[in-house]
Amino acid sequence: MNTHISPAIIMRIKEFGESDLLVTFFTSDRGRLKGVAKGGRKSQKRFANCLDLFCLANLEYELKRKGDLHFLHSCKLVHAFPGLRSDFTSLSLASYIIELTEILFPLGVTDKEMFELLNNAFVALNEGGKTDILRILFEAKAMALGGYKINLEKCCGCGRPYAGEGRAVFKRNKGCIACLKCERESKHSPGLGPDTVKVLKLIQASPWSEAEKMDLNDEMIREIKPVIKLHMEYRIGRRLKTAEYLD
Numbered sequence: 001m002n003t004h005i006s007p008a009i010i011m012r013i014k015e016f017g018e019s020d021l022l023v024t025f026f027t028s029d030r031g032r033l034k035g036v037a038k039g040g041r042k043s044q045k046r047f048a049n050c051l052d053l054f055c056l057a058n059l060e061y062e063l064k065r066k067g068d069l070h071f072l073h074s075c076k077l078v079h080a081f082p083g084l085r086s087d088f089t090s091l092s093l094a095s096y097i098i099e100l101t102e103i104l105f106p107l108g109v110t111d112k113e114m115f116e117l118l119n120n121a122f123v124a125l126n127e128g129g130k131t132d133i134l135r136i137l138f139e140a141k142a143m144a145l146g147g148y149k150i151n152l153e154k155c156c157g158c159g160r161p162y163a164g165e166g167r168a169v170f171k172r173n174k175g176c177i178a179c180l181k182c183e184r185e186s187k188h189s190p191g192l193g194p195d196t197v198k199v200l201k202l203i204q205a206s207p208w209s210e211a212e213k214m215d216l217n218d219e220m221i222r223e224i225k226p227v228i229k230l231h232m233e234y235r236i237g238r239r240l241k242t243a244e245y246l247d
C-alpha cells in the first residue's frame, strides 16, 4: 500500500454515493488532492469531527494513480477554526480564500508555502483579524506564489528603477508599476503613494508573521484594493464567484 499522512486543510466536501464523502484537501507536501472517504458520512471513528470545511487535520490517505481519486483512511483533527464560521464576513472570506487557491493551484501542484499561507490566513481569521486587511495580505501573497507577483522595482515604461519617491501608477496588462511620465493615473491605472508601494512590496516578499504586523493605514488600503482587484481580474480572466459576498 502507498499510504501517506499529511497535514491538510479541508477545502470542499460533497456527499458521494450512499455513505461516502468526496473531499478536496490541500496538503503540505502534495498540494491540492481529491479523495473519497468510504463510509465517511457514518464513520465517527475513522473521521471523528475532522471532515469539516476549513479544518486542519492530519489525513491518512492512499495515493492512487494520477487522475484517480485517492483513498482516505482516517484523519485526526488539528484545528477546527470555529471563528471562520462565526459570522457571514469570515465565512465569505474563508470561501474566497479556498476559491482563489483552487484557481492558482491545480490538482497535484505542490507548494509548501501555499499550504503555510492558507493555514496562517485561517489562524488569523479565526482569531478575529480584520477581514479587509487579511484579504489584501492573502491575495497579494497567493498571487505572488502562483507566479503573478506585481513588479514594483522599476517603471515598466522607461525602465527607470523606482526609488521609493513620488507616486507610481499600476499597469494591469503588464502587472507592474509605471512612473508618471509614462502613464497617467486613471480608473484603469490606479495610483499608489510611495508608502503604499513599500508596504505592498513587503507584503509580497515577507513571511506571513511579518506581513501580518504591518500597519496598513486607511489610505494604503484604499490604494491597494483597486490595484489587486485589477491585477487579479486581468491575470485570472474573471471575477471570483465568492467575491460578490465580500464586496
Ligand SMILES: [Zn+2]
Pocket (backbone or CB within 6 Å): 155, 156, 157, 158, 159, 160, 178, 179, 180, 181, 182
Ligand atoms: Zn517611466
